[in-house]
Amino acid sequence: MNPQATDAPRLDPRRAVPRTDAVLRDPRLREAAARLGEAPVKSAVRQAQERARQGAVPPGAVADTALALLPRTAGGLRAVLNATGVLLHTNLGRAPLSAAARQAVAEAAGPTDVELDLRTGVRARRGRTALAALRDRVPSAAAAHVVNNGAAALVLAATALAAGRDIVVSRGEMVEIGDGFRLPDLLVATGARLREVGTTNRTTPDDYAAALDDRTAFVLKVHPSNFRVTGFTRAADVTELAPLGVPVVVDIGSGLLAPHPLLPDEPDAETALRAGAALVTASGDKLLGGPQCGLLLGTRDIVRTLARHPLARALRVDKLTLAALEATLTGPATPTDEALTADPARLRQRAERLAHALAADGVDAHAVDSEATVGGGGAPGVTLPSAALSLPERYAAALRVGADPVVGRLTAGRCLLDLRTVPEPDDERLAAAVRSAPESAAGSASVSAAGSASASASASAGR
Known part of the structure; x- marks a missing residue:
């Protein structure tokens, strides 16, 4: 028998795991609690203690393990x-924001002059500098308005211009896009009626002309976006539709403001407006490389009608989006x-x-x-x-x-x-x-x- 042997029970290694209050005294965790809140820090500590009890980490590494488990920010989204x-x-x-846009968002996070003229002290138009920057980038646009995404831009146009009236659209442009989202369903939900013309692969200017009457609100052209129709096809362009006597609304989708040499077949806002479109709608977080928003560019009268519609208030963007959009439009090249x-x-x-x-x-x-x-x-x-x-x-x-x-x-x-x-x-x-x-x-x-x-x-x- 070993003379040094003893009948004393071995110390349970779980008792070596430090108490929660002791771990939370670590200055690094106190700083994290001030930045992220106490709840996530305590949760991370409990997880680290459990790992120590299971022997996965040494008891002395509980604080380090808890720090490693904490998120970088208080939000749930993770940078990827x-x-x-x-x-x-x-x-x-979608589009990652440029360094200029990120800085603009940080600057706008506190109180800003988003609806205040600092010179006069009176209320000013919301987003006026961002809208001016947008018009500068698209010279053929007499006016501009911004809503919270591309679909909202079409909703506002259909509601303000075509509720109870007809929207004439080609059958080949009645598209379904991501996650089962169907354009016809969106437009009908506004109270407008859809008048389909042509066929899936061929729609001529005469097809549109034959459908027009006093109930027609506008002709809609929709970029197919995520698919192509090739072969025996025909699509009327804006120059052929503009003379028909009703407004032509063009949804270019991807937010290209001017022609791009690498994307010759991608529609852009400047070309559509020069061709005679009364209104162009697009997304801001695609090829433009900006924040999620919906762009509306067109004639002064139509854009004013949209901006003054009651629905425009529900679809408006916040100051952070306006800041990021303006910096995207005026700053250096975007990551996109x-x-x-x-x-x-x-x-x-x-x-x-x-x-x-x-x-x-x-x-x-x-x-x-x-x-x-x-x-x-x-x-x-x-x-x-x-x-x-x-x-x-x-x-x-x-x-x-x-x-x-x-x-x-x-x-x-x-x-x-x-x-x-x-x-x-x-x-x-x-x-x-x-x-x-x-x-x-x-x-x-x-x-x-x-x-x-x-x-x-x-x-x-x-x-």
Whole structure:
């Protein structure tokens, strides 16, 4: 018998886990509580204590573990690196805001002169400087108005101009977009009646002309957005419809304000208005690269009618959106424009450099050619040459749930991280996320990759 043996019971290791009040005295956690609130900090501490009781972390690391579990902000949304190759990924919030727009939002977060003329001290028009910037970007627009999204822009137009009257629209433009959203349902809900003309693949100016009568409010042209009709087709353009004697409303969808050399088939606001459109509607968070909002550009009388309609109040945007929109319109190139115009050769160089660095750390990484898309319903069928990091498929799930989430896409059994949608300054951030993923990647193969494939291989075209 060992003379040093004792019958004294061993100390339960769970008793070494520090008490909650002791952990909360850590100055780092006190700072986090001031920033995030006490509830999330206490929740993180309880989770860390439970991990210590299970032996997953040492009792002395409870505070560090709790800090690692805390979110970066008090909000529930998490910043994500978009490596899908879809520039305007609907599930990831579409257009990322520029640095100028983010700064403008921060400046506008407190009290602002959103509806006050500081010189006179009297009430001023809401969003006046943002609307002026929008008109400057689209010279053919006599007036402009902004609502909270692209669908709202059409709702306001239909309600204010066509309630109880007819909207003439081609059968080929009665579209359904993302998440089962159908344009005809939206328009009918406003109290307007739809007068369908032509066929799915061919609608001529004569088809429109034959449908016009004293009940017609306007002719509507809708960009097909997320699909193309090819072959034996015919579509009347604005120049053919403008002389018919009723207003022509054009929904260009993706928010391109002027022609873009890389997207010759994408409709834009300036061209439509010059061709004779009375009103153009569009989204602000697509090719414009701004915040979610709906743009209305057109004649002074029509835009005034829309802005003064009672529904306009319910659809108006807040000061943060106005600030971000103005900075987008007046500031430097947006991340969307930079991604759209990125040099494929430079993208390949970045991919090779990252692959080489990661391979040196033992990661199965390769640089491969890739194809990116615009997304968000913009430029359907257009692909953009790109380059990507190719990783084993199991990385897809591990990167999504990492401390710094990365969303890629699955192609031929590999996880591709497309660099056209990753700003170059974020390359090291991307590499760090990949390096930290292998510890969980080995166990993530059982995690379904279907979510990654559906969320990242394509973008919803919803407006």
